[in-house]
Amino acid sequence: MRHPHLAAIDATTWPGVARIPDGRLVDLRARLAEAGFARACSAAGLDLDPAGTPDLVVENEALFPRLAVSGWLGLAESFMAGEWRSERLVDVLAALIATGYRPRTRLPAPAAYDGGELPAELVALSAGDGLSAFGGVFASGVPTTVRTAVPNHAPGRGPDTYFIDLQTFTEPVGVDREDLGDAQTRSVTMLLDAARVTAGTHLLEFATSGGAVAIQAAHRRATVDTLTADPAQARAVGEQLLLAGVEPSVHVSVIDSPVPGPRDWRGSYDAIVSVEKLEVLEPADRVRQLRAFDRLLSVGGHVAMQTVTATDAMTPAARQALDVLRAYVWPGLEYPSVEEIHKLVDKESGLRIVGQAHVGSHHELSLELQRTQFEGHMREAAAAGFDIAFRRLWVYQFALREALFRLGMLDTVQFTLTHRNRQGRR
Template sequence: MTTAGPRPAARHRADDRRTAPADAGHWPDVAAVPRASWPVRAITTSVVERALRRLPLRVRFTDRAALGLGGPLMEVRDPKAFYARIGTRGLIGFGESYMAREWDAPDLVGALAVLAAHAADLVPPRLQRLRSLWARPQPHAQRNTPNGSRTNISRHYDLSNDLFAVFLDETLSYSSAMFRGFPADWTLLAAAQQRKVDRLLDLAEVRGGTRLLEIGTGWGELALRAAARGAHVTSLTLSKEQRELALERVRRAGYADRVSIELCDYREARGTYDAVVSVEMIEAVGAEFWPVYFRTLDERLAPGGRVALQAITMPHERMLATRDTHTWIQKYVFPGGLIPSTQAIEETAHEHTSLTAARRDGFGAHYAETLRLWRERFTERADDVAALGFDETFRRLWTFYLAYSEAGFRSGYLDVQQYLLTKEDPPR
């Protein structure tokens, strides 16, 4: 799973963080409510309130009657600012309004899950057809060219290793775990992460002597467990912070002779490998470069080899409708990111490679539990986040991001897959 927003330098005392206004220097689009003309406000109010009346939500305003059919509570504290942001910036404005404390929800995941479940019909069909007129396109600067990818990845993963350590378990795994059952608790997370890694290594048939290419290092857990099997691992990352800590973990484990971690774009990979594993990396590739990504998997894989791929997915129709739209997640969390559909993955692999999708297993409910544990840990350790120099606006941003993601999986809007892709031996 990148925060595009800046890291504020100011540190606030724990008892001040809930009331401190957004720093205009670091968060200009949160600190200032955008100007919206009367027609924009009127149309936005009409469209949004019509949608809210039909949802299993209870939306309470300070200046008008509550809306909704009942369910999780949303409290809109500043309706004028709330509608001005949505009217001028759409869903980006909706997220910024939360960051600015203009609305809140006691059960944030529950409220967002309702919205996620109805994402396809929140906007009337006639306005959906005019999406290109009102939805902002993705910034050209966030294209995932080799240089662009380095910048995009750095803006998230180079925030601070200490920040991620606040809410991740000791394996430092930042992707979906696999639990034995629900509900899960924090003490089970590390084992569930290792179970996920081991299943991927099993899919790729990684064993002693296997030459393994990992695209997307994370903080090194998969490389460590592959090396423990006797594999020789080449792992690629664009994050300097991740590479530094992953190398330290490799040295401590005594696997420096088996694991090489390179600061390298996947397009620059060389050599041939018996297996390739890539965990939740495709979401940072961008649709424009999906064919290049899959061709890289194909070209680096020896005949008879296997690719194990873990990917977050979304419905194909929603992916097509939103793929060119600039989103709140892209602006503040994952610049240049795009979640594919299973159809897009399978069609791209089929059309651009000799790889065959031999198996696919979805486990979205496991990601919802993983995100819940991260979110609860992040909230419990808010003072530790503040001590690292991250202000209250940043904390609300990340609370919203983790809750927004969890809601996507709980509603079924998002899923996560483990793929096995195979490459047949050439005929003799």
């Protein structure tokens, strides 16, 4: 039986949202899930009393069988179904994660990442520059750089430690929504500077960031190859390049796999840039990506890679909360720690990290501005074909990631890499 409140949900597109779990065993587990949710809200200091000013309002008890069967994914799908709501969504998610709320669940493994990218029409509804889905760096952040020794995770390849330039930024202040575009542009500028991109540089971007990196690099008179496994993304980027007047300097190519192997792409590049791609790749593809950078980077060249990382504060509850992103947005998503990235680079490639800039507080604010901008464009999103379930999902994913940054469980790092020795590794 189709429930009335789910009438607007397309069962073909959203089978997990359109169907409420049922059955005698589910009913029993739902009662336990309801009690567990109430305890978690109480421990988190969340008010559920509709007579007052509640932090969240449960509109339909279908929330509880979803929690019983799918845990945090069920919580998100219930939000997508309109079964609960909150005017303080980021606060609610942060409070539940902080209190360690972790309903028991067993979910099937998500599908493998196939290289698909976010639709350009969707990104434009929340991007400050109309192109970028990634975090920015605001002008009010003050950088500090120190030389820091880090362990060498590749035994037999050099000394036990080596030095990197470790850069941190103060939190942004006095920022409003109009500053988002400038912040995202500054993030690209930092990456291009780290990769030493100037006039005449031959630059590879993987995967394409929607045009932002390629356009700014072309304005520096670099020659750019930008790769994607998503044909729709390639067409969208081509249109942006044409509008920006840089099409002759940028070549957009579609490859057949999420990561360019030797048969997919060959060449030698002075610089390589990658923006928030490593964290959405499955472990085996992360190795392939680092080896591809190693293979394609010319001697003396540099890689600049912006990646969202997990901090030591990351908890099992937080990782479980990310189930919805793996189910509906980025199938391979798993935020690596900075140490894991260092080990990956040292052990699986001939590259070495030489610079590391931490900008997590700026990414947190970027997400807040992207979320509020998207919420202000709900009608435009509907007109663009994004249905009610998708619109709620998109608000939820912004709020969830913002909550994790607020809790200090996520950080954003720009890594600079170069070959470990002058000969490189061909």
